Each structure stands twice: as structure tokens, then as C-alpha cells.
Amino acid sequence: MNLALWICAGLLAAVALAGGISKTFVPKETLAAAHGGGWTEDAGVGFVKTLGVLELLAALGLILPAALDIAPALVPVTAVCWVLLMIGAMVTHGRLGEARFVLLNLAYLALAAFIAWGRFGPAPFTG
Template identity: 45%
Template structure:
């Protein structure tokens, strides 16, 4: 089971790191030019940057505490934070009728909850 949690944590960390890295340096102009980021246009740029930084921090929090065996309580905390981010993403994409994105965010939500529960019980 531990191997599965590590694999899922690694995949989630990579996905959230990439997603956060796309949002953190974003500008309103870059968001408008990217058709995949159309959901972000009604939101303030500061919020988009905050989400990006939170995703990067969450990605690091899924892996680094267990690797260095210090403050391991941060792993489930990071997973819970990322799950909350996915709840927001599900609501946002659902309101825009972007159902493929809702499905992806739901899968990510389930995986982050799985990691949180697995790490809380270990």
C-alpha cells in the first residue's frame, strides 16, 4: 500500500507542480491568450497567482516531508489543501459547463483524499 501511496503522491506532485508553475507567473494578458485558461478571466490576477503558489506548495508538501522524514504531518495537510483546491476547481468548471475539466478535477480530488487518508493512518 505504501508503494501505491508514493506513486500517487508523485504523480499528483508532478501535476500540481506543472499546474502551479503555469499560474504563478501568469498575467491577465497571458490568461486571455490561453484558451485553456478561459475560466480564470473573471477572477483577479492575484487570486490566480495565489492558487498557483498554493499548488506548488502543495506539490512540495506531498513529497518532501516524507523524503526528509521531518514534519510528516505536512503530507496529509498538503493533500487536504489540494483537495480543497480541487473542490473549488470543480465548482468553477461546473458553472462554466466544462465537464471534461470537472471529471479531471474529480479524479484529482479522489486521489488527494486517498493520499490524505493513507498518510493520516500511517
């Protein structure tokens, strides 16, 4: 169980890192032109960058607290926050009729829910 949770956290952290880097450092116009980036057309630059920073923090929060054994309880808290973020992403892509991205966000949500459940429940980081 512990290994599965670490693998899921690593995969989700990689997704969060990639999304965070793109939203934080790629110009909004470039994001809007990319496949699945149409939602950024109606969003402010500050909002897009804020989401990017939140995703970067999520990437760190899914791995570092447990890896460094400093407040490892932040891992499932971060996973719960990711679930909330994915609900927002699903609503946004759903409104645009992008069912493929809704399903992708649902997969990310499922990974985060598994991490939260596992780390709050059967496999917490306790000594």
C-alpha cells in the same frame, strides 16, 4: 500500500507543480486564451498568482516532508488541502459548463483523498 501512496503523491505533485508554475509565471491573458483557462478572465491577477503559489506549495508538501523526514504528517494535511482546492476548481469549471475539467479535477481529488486516507490511516509515516 506505501508504494501506491508514494506513486499517487508523486503524480499529484507533478500536476501541482505544472499548474503552479503556469499560474504563477504565465501572464493571465495567456492563461485565459488556453483551453480550460477561461475561468481566469473573471479572476484578478493576484488571485490567479496566489492559486499558483498554493499549488507550488502543495507540490512541495506532498513530497518533501516525508522524503526529508521533517514533519511527515504534513503530507496528508497537504492532501486534504488539495481536496479542498479541487472542490473549488470543480465548482468553477462546473459553472462554466466545462464537464471535462470537472472530471479531471475529480480524478485529482480522488488521488488526494487516497493519499490523505492512506497517510492518516493504514500507512502513516511512523517509525
